Amino acid sequence: MPLVRIDLETGRTDDEIRLLADVVQECMTDVFAAPDRDRYQVVTEHPPGRIILEDTGLGLERTSQQVVVQVFQQGRDTAQKQALYAALAERLEARCGLRPEDLVVSVAEVGRDDWSFGMGRAQFLTGEL
Template sequence: MPLVRIDLVRGRAPEEVRRLADTVQEVMLDVFAAPPGDRYQVIHQHDAGEIIAEDTGLGIERTDGVTIIQVTQQGRGREQKEALYAALAKRLDEEGLVRPTDLIVSVVRNEPEDWSFGHGRAQFLTGEL
């Protein structure tokens, strides 16, 4: 059940934002083996200057196209995470949506008890999922 938050600078056309979200979802299905119909994305657009992303001493030059993708998930190991980073960079670049130097990805781990999908119940714990 990956929960994906996509933060980007305001100014893209709605169709482009949707293509970006769709491409991220394709990677979730292909690389993270998310089940079909398992799509949880929050897209937040920020005014210019509201995303501050320095290069951490890596010599990366970022533009206003900087995009931060945070994936909250459970059960993926190092190999899947590294495959996720590579696939997102490749596919978003191929689609002309995000340059690899403008992409920052963070994966956050959580546990089954950290999810409720509605009705105030922890469906992973109750056996509903």
Template sequence: MPLLYFDVSEGRTPSEIKALLDTSHAATVEAFEVPERDRYQVVRSHPTGQIVALDTGLDIARSHHLVIIHVVSRPRTRAQKEKFYALLAERLQRDCGLDPADLIVSMTENDNEDWSFGFGRAQFLTGELH
């Protein structure tokens, strides 16, 4: 945890998807100080035209390479979130060639009782995880 959902347009190669996931995970580990094996990622690929993401009046020019990342996580500090956004933009540009204008990130916070990692147990509540 956190759980990251990636929405992308069709057309990326498996190696491009792997780089996107690996780079995002490294930023997650650094910004949120989670263990390396704390990795939960889901990629959803959409046909061209099925993602509409305008600019909320910010004058951001987007391309068909848009990546939308939805993060579901236990609460994080404002500083952690700002570090995460900056690391993602910087590293995805460096490692994947993603224009920072083509990155949208949204976070949804939940709490310990909202997670079960298997076996029908809430591991944060049972003490198996901290």
């Protein structure tokens, strides 16, 4: 059950944002094997200048189209994470026109006890999931 946060600068249309979120979800199902209807995404738009992404000495030139994708998940190995980075860069460029230089992805590992899907219960621990 990945929880995905997508941060971007204001200026895209609703359709552009939905397509971007859909492509990210496709990567969750194809690369991370997330089950159908296991879609947890939060898309946040920020005014210009509120996302600051320097290049960490890599020589990357970013534009106002930059996007940050944060994935909170459990149980994926290094190979799956690397496959996710590649799939997101490739598919977002092909389908959304997002330059790979404008994409920053972070994957964080969380435990089974770090989730509640509602009702004040930890469903992974109670056996509901």
